[in-house]
Amino acid sequence: MRLVGVVGEDWPAEHTEFLRSRRIDTAGLRVVPGARTFRWRGKYQRNMNDRQTVDVQLNVMEQFDPVLPEDFRRCPFVFLANGSTEIQLKVLGQCLGANLIVADTMDLWIRTERQQLNELLRRIDGLVLNDSEAKLLTEDDNLVRAGHRVREMGPRFVVIKKGEHGAMFFSRHETYVLPAYPTARVVDPTGAGDSFAGGMMGYLAEQGNFEPRTLKEAMAYGILVASFTVEDFSLERLKNIERADLDRRMDEYRRMLTF
């Protein structure tokens, strides 16, 4: 796993150490002296599903001009995490060996970088976004129609994340929804969407293909990784689990959906 990103000098070195301990190549992580890391502050509703942004500071993200290390350019599975569409396009242009490119986006870019987003949509294989973003992008309140409309904008498949209600998948031949894993312990949903994408992409990269059935399994892994993330703050819960815990929950999840 290779990471490309930018942080400020407020970034604790132990975070990088932790990523390395999980076999993540951090050669693409730039630390900008005299600058601060991107920050988001928000407020969750009592249902822990809806949230309001209180403050966003782009900081180092504002001037980030990603340059990929040579060996990163041959990565077969690329995930363009949520960030400005401009930056995503810059990374995309350097990924010459990619077999599968999936991107995330958010309301801010849908509103402010629509033209670049339209270009991005034509150049990626998959898009991951949440329900309200899908409605905003398509101006359609029916998620089934919205999912297919986003797909018609370019990507071969679209995933709509529904927070505590799971995730939907759309391709030309498939429409399905998988529920979230029902956890009684929701401490902090921040990062659940990113964990979903990480779990999904990690599984695809591990399997080395993106056949329909692998994509569905990857969706399930994404849902389960996210279900752990919300059980504590930050990465605390993920730090404390191993692959076996994830696979155990996967067995339970499969049983839950079998009748």
Added chain:
Amino acid sequence: MRLVGVVGEDWPAEHTEFLRSRRIDTAGLRVVPGARTFRWRGKYQRNMNDRQTVDVQLNVMEQFDPVLPEDFRRCPFVFLANGSTEIQLKVLGQCLGANLIVADTMDLWIRTERQQLNELLRRIDGLVLNDSEAKLLTEDDNLVRAGHRVREMGPRFVVIKKGEHGAMFFSRHETYVLPAYPTARVVDPTGAGDSFAGGMMGYLAEQGNFEPRTLKEAMAYGILVASFTVEDFSLERLKNIERADLDRRMDEYRRMLTF
């Protein structure tokens, strides 16, 4: 299938005819001369999931004193549809041969008939209610905890309906969620919850048992009957489908949840 209920003289006779054509015994349907049928008017949000009650007129329901025909009292599977808890208790008291009693309720009764509801909860086997009602009843915003808390109030199992997000099941040994069937055609969600309960109870009665696996299949049937109901106004869509259409959608639904 046997129906107990009350309507006013505004009730069109063809509705009764339609019920009979579907092999529903309407001997328990009372038509009160000079009175009007229960009415509900509401407004759906653009998402077609959240709604506001604009007007409720209890009308004939207000004075309804249900007396079950003799052969109705031996019904093994009883569903106490949403109505005042007082009325539900009166029916319950007459169901002497019931093996399984399931009830529905709503916010109005949770707020105004709490004592009777507590009694009802101790006397039924299963309760079906929607997500906001479960939160109201337990004052817990986490649905997994809320489901189990309702269960601790009496019923052996609890079903929480989540509208377009499916339904959750809670028993002492099981917690699961099944997603809704993703339909692009949501015309009118009115009656989806009742259709869910009807599909679920109909399947249980057909199978003649309520083993855990039958209950899960019944949940799925409920979800699918509701998915047809929302595709048109009133009973229009249900009038136009047959059991084979339902079973076809069930095959698709099972495939959707298999990976």
